[in-house]
Amino acid sequence: MPINLFEYEELAKKQLSQMAFDYYSSGAWDELTLRDNRVAFERMKLKPRVLIDVSDRNLSTSILGQSLQSPLLTAPMAFQCLAHEEGEIATARAAKKAGVGMTLSTMSTKSIEEVATQGNYSDINSSSNNSNNTPRWFQLYIHKDRDLTSNLVKRAYAAGYNALCLTVDAPVLGQRERDRRNEFTLPAGLNLANLASISDLEIPTEHGESGLLLYFAQQLDPAITWKDLAWLRSLSPLPLIVKGILRGDDALRAVEYGAKAIIVSNHGGRQLDGAIASFDALPEVITAVDGQVPILVDGGIRRGVDILKALALGASGVLIGRPILWGLAVGGEAGVTHVLDILRNELSVAMALCGCSRIQDIDLSLVR
Amino acid sequence: MPINLFEYEELAKKQLSQMAFDYYSSGAWDELTLRDNRVAFERMKLKPRVLIDVSDRNLSTSILGQSLQSPLLTAPMAFQCLAHEEGEIATARAAKKAGVGMTLSTMSTKSIEEVATQGNYSDINSSSNNSNNTPRWFQLYIHKDRDLTSNLVKRAYAAGYNALCLTVDAPVLGQRERDRRNEFTLPAGLNLANLASISDLEIPTEHGESGLLLYFAQQLDPAITWKDLAWLRSLSPLPLIVKGILRGDDALRAVEYGAKAIIVSNHGGRQLDGAIASFDALPEVITAVDGQVPILVDGGIRRGVDILKALALGASGVLIGRPILWGLAVGGEAGVTHVLDILRNELSVAMALCGCSRIQDIDLSLVR
């Protein structure tokens, strides 16, 4: 059994098709940002505090009034049925069991409703003080077809999702060359579960091209601007989270236009190769926003101690992407559960070794 | 089919003779500057802007009042018939089709006139507002024989070239050891097309030496100075561009002596090994010149996003060297067209992902 997230990746690589593994693991162009996302965490050195009672550690926290047993959510990742037949449902169940958040992708292979039903989301919005009120976010891509988009938001709200997470770093799809070489498309039997019920949208195929790239070019809207956030917010009472910010000025603008949280992200190195590592972009965003809304970060987190580093810089939580898929590929729901368990355990040890009993004890003085 | 410029290089390497590939790909001495030219671009990190309407991107720009469909020219490179029998003519046609500029080398294997005729340059200077007014520059080496030099300028002007690009970083030829080991010289059937019509000049051969190095030592003038620019400018109405500047003070001097544009370059790492990467030299030159004339840069650009990085630092455009030769080697005119297409497409994606619809939107705030 894998004992860390790197071993999960190795094992998943053996179990997945080349096309699926490449789709999940690759980055754009030369994968410089993909690698730098990881290295950025390794560069940061910690100065632990000692002789503090850490016998009773509590990793729970809350973001937007939503409770987390540990400060993390699964990142929105498309096509999870490529990894395991239960796909997003398995992820949802594992997240629920672990008491962490989940973000469902617009491009999921299980529908908004299936995930909500299986994940038992129904009562979330009706009982805001419920201890069960964990982040169950719906990630949104805005399609050119605004009715389709609006429908997605309404379905997510109706199904019990408790925030809307707008991806803003993908006006066009990043060029992932491994997908292109593989002529990536969904295998027979998988489809865009949220979109098929509305139209006949499917991942197109074309010789020498990634089907996903074609889909993006045909269906998604590269014209959206800050002003569209008002329209988006009008579609439901759900709080709006903006994902894909790497600059202080954009972060401030997001707050100004009503975002209730910001996710510092470069889309796992899959969009603009050459973009700053998300962890390296965190300080500028934290400084600019100055506590007005919570800041999360994703990209390159592979150890619990990385979460501590992000929190030390001022993040309120992190999103975990590819490792969730490796868990899914290796063991379905149980695999995701184990991945989350490893992260939680590593974070707990890292906190103990840094003299932190609670999430709030993690502060800037811990980093060099 | 190659999908990026690195794959073009790999494929070209297989198709070219060792002597030709080495001539094109090598740098001087230990090739430190050659490598650093590339790494300099990889070091620079971007901070993209989001939520800007990038649905309608326009990559066109102009330099010296000359139009470009994307902000690039092919760099002046000698002996293009080593890569493909149509040589510089194929490059000219591909550049014209792509709406980008071309710089013809003094050391070309197709003559000034052949390239102009095949590239349809004839009407360029007669119609300055013509949309066809793209950069068709002639790169000049000053020979010890000043009449020969003067003749080259006059022929270029007569043939419809619209700027003169003086290379100033080669008073002597850099020592490229691979050429020396290969005893580099032109194969039978190829010659210095611009010079053969005037005299019997040809690339000499000598055991254990690069023929090109001998040619330089015999024919070219290491004594030219800033004062010679006045003479050069007097030979034709063509605007003078100085190529091979790496310092702010030299850039200012170029402006003072009448240069209408400057190309920051270390000759692709082929001259002074140990010279600063051209991309790293850009900020000092940009600052010194302070907008008086446009600044271009070449050396190490292999991705469209590298062009964006150069423009973000303040460059008006870039020159693309070796990748053009790889395209030529792999597919002649069609290969060059594809290489230019890849760069344009990558730049377009990079702009979209940085929130830039037009070339002018690319600014310094995008770089870290």
Added chain:
Amino acid sequence: MPINLFEYEELAKKQLSQMAFDYYSSGAWDELTLRDNRVAFERMKLKPRVLIDVSDRNLSTSILGQSLQSPLLTAPMAFQCLAHEEGEIATARAAKKAGVGMTLSTMSTKSIEEVATQGNYSDINSSSNNSNNTPRWFQLYIHKDRDLTSNLVKRAYAAGYNALCLTVDAPVLGQRERDRRNEFTLPAGLNLANLASISDLEIPTEHGESGLLLYFAQQLDPAITWKDLAWLRSLSPLPLIVKGILRGDDALRAVEYGAKAIIVSNHGGRQLDGAIASFDALPEVITAVDGQVPILVDGGIRRGVDILKALALGASGVLIGRPILWGLAVGGEAGVTHVLDILRNELSVAMALCGCSRIQDIDLSLVR
């Protein structure tokens, strides 16, 4: 015969079981801190002084009024009988012969009393001006069972140990994945010599886990705080040394709570992976403490010149860990003696080449 400490490691690796070598050599998680501990020394450059009479070099020094023939002690390391049947006794004899200090681990495989008897500690505390008054420190882990802990301190004092060295960087055990893969536990015949006499404590075993980690979790107390130092000091007249400090503020706090010396350490990279290299943490601690108590450092020292570097930054001495074990594995007491001899000789040469005849001549101006 090995001629440096790296060769000792290679040879030891061949002679030890995989489980023992891994236990000794590994670090926590990704072993980033383990590697950085070493690289930190390699990064530091020296500016030697010349033309000073170095014919008569004296490496002796004192710490807490205790004499050292060279400025080093063996670090507290558990389970030395894994390396050689004489274990900690061989180390004690070699240290005594070399005139350097030794720190006995709570987790030793020879008891406090055995080591004291064989190492001839009996008369140390009775004759404080004795030239034999070398550091014979007892390293302490505080068990949840405070009587057991108190007993350990009293035994150490009674047996002639002359300082108590409290490890503060291990409220929980670091996750050393090689141990986990090996399901590390003590082989039959070895036990926790200091603890077995009191109770039936032994290293537990469990499938897929390090036994040491389980022992820590079961027996050691993660709740100790600065205030417990007063209790600890009340148990004996022994001076208290705090080991495992990486911050200036913690160092000051240690002084405030009565520590008589501080050891800057990250536990050889075995606890918090991602922690700053101990050598890199030294300047902040030195500056904060400002001479109030002596500062020692361990982690990554493999050459005599590393000791000089640490002393140049202001350390009073260093602790040597793993290389002692390699000496033990290769040659028992003679191996440790040789390792200490190599270090002493290298330090002597380094001092000569830096223009230092005495330990006090090593100053900050020697480092860049």
Added chain:
Amino acid sequence: MPINLFEYEELAKKQLSQMAFDYYSSGAWDELTLRDNRVAFERMKLKPRVLIDVSDRNLSTSILGQSLQSPLLTAPMAFQCLAHEEGEIATARAAKKAGVGMTLSTMSTKSIEEVATQGNYSDINSSSNNSNNTPRWFQLYIHKDRDLTSNLVKRAYAAGYNALCLTVDAPVLGQRERDRRNEFTLPAGLNLANLASISDLEIPTEHGESGLLLYFAQQLDPAITWKDLAWLRSLSPLPLIVKGILRGDDALRAVEYGAKAIIVSNHGGRQLDGAIASFDALPEVITAVDGQVPILVDGGIRRGVDILKALALGASGVLIGRPILWGLAVGGEAGVTHVLDILRNELSVAMALCGCSRIQDIDLSLVR
């Protein structure tokens, strides 16, 4: 035929015994300084000047009123007969032919007088304005036997050497582990040519040790100090040069005690491993001395452009060490001549490409 100094090293390695190659090529301990000496030059980037008449380049310069056709001397290196039977005589002839300086080692395998006779030094000191007045320096190690030392100086003066170069970075010999493994000693037939005539001194042998290290320990004096320079200066009218300075304060002290030139050196990385790269130490020394005496540098120079870099920082010249031995091993006198020719030619090209016609044109503005 090798075309650069790296190829000379490769070829020499094939032709020399392992013991001889190791003796020449190795550094102390972990060879960190050995490597850093080279990398320091590669790190430094140049900003060349253009459009300067470089048709007529003059590489000649002078140091201490002694003429050099190019700004370099061969470094003092022991035992040159290990590389070629003509040893130091071949080096002297090649240096003379090239118009560069030579420094003869105390530990030479050809005597002071043989080298002077064969190198035609006889008339040097009698005709100070002679164009033949090139640096013919004698490097001195001070033996415990002061008469022996005094005799060496007097013999050097009598034989026509024109400066005394005192090595100050070797009060004890650095620990070169390859020599130790090889039990380095001189093969039968070779001896310390300068010392054998006085006594029966020879390189001792001992199992598991470098004979040279034993010789140093037995014969050379680690007690010399700045005050001994006065005695040394009193022995002859020769100007005194101090070799092995890496600090500004030591450089100033050398000037104060009568040194007429300083050589910034770490003994080719063979003494204190961990010492700053000599090239990196240059600026501090240049700044401290502020033009009072000329500063030279050695260590890591493998390209003519490295000489330009050293001169740009303010050095008056450089010493070339190991590459001379590679030339000697490959081709005796002709090999050394070729090595010197390569360096001269590369420097000439580097000067042309930096816009420098004369040595004095090389200034600080060329380096980044």
